[in-house]
Amino acid sequence: MKKQLLLGDEAIAQAAIDAGLSGVYSYPGTPSTEITEYIQSSSLARERKIVSRWCSNEKTAVETALGMSYAGKRVISCMKHVGLNVAADAFMNTAMSGVNGGMIIVSADDPSMHSSQNEQDNRVYGNFALLPVFEPSNQQEAYDMVYEGFELSERWGYPILLRITTRMAHSRSGVQTREVQPQNPMHIDSNEPSRYILLPVNARRRYKALLAKQDEFRMASENSTYNRLFLEHRAPLGIVACGIAFNYLQENYPDGFKHPVLKISQYPLPKKQLMQLADSCEAILVLEDGFPVVEEQLKGYLGLGLNVRGRLDGSLPRDGELTPDNVRKALGMEVVSPFSAPAILVNRPPALCAGCGHRDVYQALNDVLKEYPGAQVFSDIGCYTLGALPPFRAIHSCIDMGASITMAKGAAEAGVFPSIAVIGDSTFTHSGMTGLLDCVNANANVLIIISDNETTGMTGGQDSAATGRIHAICQGIGVEPGHLHGIVPLKKNYEEMKAIIRKEIDYPGVSVIVPCRECIQTHARKVKLNRR
Amino acid sequence: MKTDIILAGVGGQGILSLAAVIGEAALADGLYMKQAEVHGMSQRGGDVQSHLRISDRPVASDLIPLGQADLIISLEPMEALRYLPYLQKDGWVVTHSEPFENIPNYPEISEVMKVYETLPHKVILNVEQIAKELGTPRSGNIVLLGAASLYLPIDFSKLENGIRRIFGKKGEDVVAMNLKALQAGKKIGNRTIFT
Ligand SMILES: Cc1ncc(C[n+]2csc(CCOP(=O)(O)OP(=O)(O)O)c2C)c(N)n1
Ligand code: SF4
Numbered sequence: 001m002k003k004q005l006l007l008g009d010e011a012i013a014q015a016a017i018d019a020g021l022s023g024v025y026s027y028p029g030t031p032s033t034e035i036t037e038y039i040q041s042s043s044l045a046r047e048r049k050i051v052s053r054w055c056s057n058e059k060t061a062v063e064t065a066l067g068m069s070y071a072g073k074r075v076i077s078c079m080k081h082v083g084l085n086v087a088a089d090a091f092m093n094t095a096m097s098g099v100n101g102g103m104i105i106v107s108a109d110d111p112s113m114h115s116s117q118n119e120q121d122n123r124v125y126g127n128f129a130l131l132p133v134f135e136p137s138n139q140q141e142a143y144d145m146v147y148e149g150f151e152l153s154e155r156w157g158y159p160i161l162l163r164i165t166t167r168m169a170h171s172r173s174g175v176q177t178r179e180v181q182p183q184n185p186m187h188i189d190s191n192e193p194s195r196y197i198l199l200p201v202n203a204r205r206r207y208k209a210l211l212a213k214q215d216e217f218r219m220a221s222e223n224s225t226y227n228r229l230f231l232e233h234r235a236p237l238g239i240v241a242c243g244i245a246f247n248y249l250q251e252n253y254p255d256g257f258k259h260p261v262l263k264i265s266q267y268p269l270p271k272k273q274l275m276q277l278a279d280s281c282e283a284i285l286v287l288e289d290g291f292p293v294v295e296e297q298l299k300g301y302l303g304l305g306l307n308v309r310g311r312l313d314g315s316l317p318r319d320g321e322l323t324p325d326n327v328r329k330a331l332g333m334e335v336v337s338p339f340s341a342p343a344i345l346v347n348r349p350p351a352l353c354a355g356c357g358h359r360d361v362y363q364a365l366n367d368v369l370k371e372y373p374g375a376q377v378f379s380d381i382g383c384y385t386l387g388a389l390p391p392f393r394a395i396h397s398c399i400d401m402g403a404s405i406t407m408a409k410g411a412a413e414a415g416v417f418p419s420i421a422v423i424g425d426s427t428f429t430h431s432g433m434t435g436l437l438d439c440v441n442a443n444a445n446v447l448i449i450i451s452d453n454e455t456t457g458m459t460g461g462q463d464s465a466a467t468g469r470i471h472a473i474c475q476g477i478g479v480e481p482g483h484l485h486g487i488v489p490l491k492k493n494y495e496e497m498k499a500i501i502r503k504e505i506d507y508p509g510v511s512v513i514v515p516c517r518e519c520i521q522t523h524a525r526k527v528k529l530n531r532r
Numbered sequence: 533m534k535t536d537i538i539l540a541g542v543g544g545q546g547i548l549s550l551a552a553v554i555g556e557a558a559l560a561d562g563l564y565m566k567q568a569e570v571h572g573m574s575q576r577g578g579d580v581q582s583h584l585r586i587s588d589r590p591v592a593s594d595l596i597p598l599g600q601a602d603l604i605i606s607l608e609p610m611e612a613l614r615y616l617p618y619l620q621k622d623g624w625v626v627t628h629s630e631p632f633e634n635i636p637n638y639p640e641i642s643e644v645m646k647v648y649e650t651l652p653h654k655v656i657l658n659v660e661q662i663a664k665e666l667g668t669p670r671s672g673n674i675v676l677l678g679a680a681s682l683y684l685p686i687d688f689s690k691l692e693n694g695i696r697r698i699f700g701k702k703g704e705d706v707v708a709m710n711l712k713a714l715q716a717g718k719k720i721g722n723r724t725i726f727t
Pocket of ligand 2 (some may be wrong): 351357358383520521522
């Protein structure tokens with residue numbers, strides 16, 4: 001078959017389709033979004049009736065995926081690293097129940113925080129859940145791992161975590177695809193039905209089963225073709241290169257390594273090869289993108305054993321992504337740049353698009369809040385977070401999805417007035433609704449602005465689960481109809497918008513304002529699609 | 533043979549479709565390639581760049597090492613300069629001349645041009661103007677590609693095929709418009725070197 005030019009994300013998607021996938025359950029998040037989008041626009045996926053609608057959040061995604069696996073089918077669930085925090089409860093307990101149909105969970109981590117609020121390394125979740133983790137070093141491996149991963153997952157009876165980072169997700173390369181496999185028929189597993197009922201009596205048994213499985217997972221890593229030991233060159237320094245770090249290592253040795261090297265792309269760690277490597281050298285340099293996960297394991301807390309170098313001893317920076325350059329320095333080679341960046345350069349931060357509805361919302365809000373010097377505005381994650389930057393400087397917080405509403409409640413209860421939340425529509429249905437119920441039950445004195453652009457804007461305009469439902473949801477949760485307002489955020493409505501904001505700040509209870517105007521980028525894309 | 537190219541610009545300017553055309557052409561030429569893109573937050577009017585690596589041997593790193601780029605192709609004059617540390621000593625900068633000022637503290641354009649005066653190899657063109665004169669105002673990025681094509685290890689005809697494949701979905705008109713822009717860019721790029 002011919003090579004296709006695919007992003008890492010697309011290679012994962014194509015592999016899943018080719019391996020007989022029946023469903024993808026995801027919530028958008030950079031750098032994972034393109035996996036699900038690729039499946040949504042694939043004609044083969046459509047032909048095969050692969051379910052691919054976006055979910056409300058990552059937790060509903062993983063749980064739904066488990067349901068499909070329970071029914072015997074192959075399923076994948078994709079999210080950005082922080083998404084796995086939201087899905088963590090489901091994820092951890094899926095390791096207890098195990099799975100039936102092959103199940104792969106993709107975590108796209110974002111070291112250097114190109115588009116994220118932290119740079120957590122979700123290989124830690126793999127260790128935490130005691131599950132196998134795969135970390136491809138290139139697009140072809142990403143394809144192969146997913147293609148073979150469903151079968152492995154079925155053989156083991158456990159889900160697999162596939163961990164990628166931004167540079168793998170968003171880099172294109174030629175990928176050789178394989179034969180398309182049939183999809184699984186529905187079949188309920190009759191083998192040990194009680195494993196899905198995690199009552200303590202079953203959970204204790206399942207935990208022992210999971211622990212007993214660890215040796216098999218480790219042996220699989222030791223026999224994996226994705227983990228490779230190169231012992232041709234003897235040197236005092238041995239190198240462990242995980243995931244895409246292996247590429248940066250190769251880049252610096254175009255004519256072959258000058259050190260013993262262990263490439264790791266499958267976890268738990270391959271103990272046998274690590275022992276061989278340790279026996280062959282005096283010190284080990286660990287190259288890994290993200291946290292010093294492997295480095296810490298090899299070093300041990302007190303560092304009394306092996307001489308291990310990496311991010312903890314300053315051989316590499318403690319934070320930020322790996323590059324061919326910081327790897328080169330860690331290898332003791334010089335980095336030469338004939339030209340330097342000129343002093344006149346200034347940063348160019350992202351900004352709200354001209355004509356974006358969030359702009360009008362912030363304009364009106366800022367104008368009113370001049371009258372309320374004590375105001376605190378708790379915001380959330382989405383394009384509207386850019387309201388933190390000039391010229392608006394309109395918000396005081398952005399922590400995790402949904403935190404605007406709940407933080408505003410806590411602050412109001414501590415005495416802040418007015419305590420205001422600004423949240424996007426997709427974020428509201430992701431994690432804001434439960435916080436709103438808390439507000440209603442406590443009759444908290446908060447003003448909640450749900451800035452509805454009828455899309456998931458920041459991640460590129462995916463369908464929002466909230467579209468057309470926000471008023472009904474708020475009413476259902478118990479917001480008083482008299483304190484629930486809709487308005488179109490346009491210049492001509494400024495005065496009206498300001499009047500509503502003022503009135504609802506002064507109302508001592510829960511108020512919700514829903515300014516609603518479609519994101520201009522999503523609108524433009526729809527117009528283009530319709531024209532075609 | 534190995535060519536490392538940095539493509540630079542501001543979110544929304546069309547850097548990624550430019551990269552896609554070169555990528556398609558390289559793959560059709562049987563070359564190995566890797567192309568790292570920036571998606572996500574910075575696409576909202578922030579600075580965007582793409583690392584494009586083409587070689588007759590497998591490419592290891594998705595990122596170009598510092599000091600190794602053969603070419604910087606940029607749709608914005610200041611953005612090109614951001615990546616100078618990647619440029620090798622004989623490398624070329626091919627850039628659009630007009631600033632994209634969506635920030636309040638954009639430096640004086642004369643200061644930007646002073647930096648260009650210190651660079652040994654550069655082509656500075658107003659590709660928007662050229663595209664406008666051609667009657668294809670939205671194909672400035674492809675004019676730039678045409679000008680840069682002189683420094684690429686890929687046959688011009690392969691680039692034309694790349695355009696046919698990438699823009700084919702959008703209809704014959706769009707393909708024809710972009711082919712015209714590519715030609716015009718090549719012609720002007722040629723002239724710029726010799727004057
Ligand atoms: C737990 C989690 N999942 C996903 C993301 C990625 N993400 C950031 S902003 C955003 C979209 C928010 O959409 P919306 O609230 O509608 O605001 P908009 O960007 O449209 O203004 C998403 C999905 C994240 N940061 N955290
Ligand atoms: S993409 Fe849409 S929501 Fe985001 S800033 Fe632009 S117009 Fe606003």
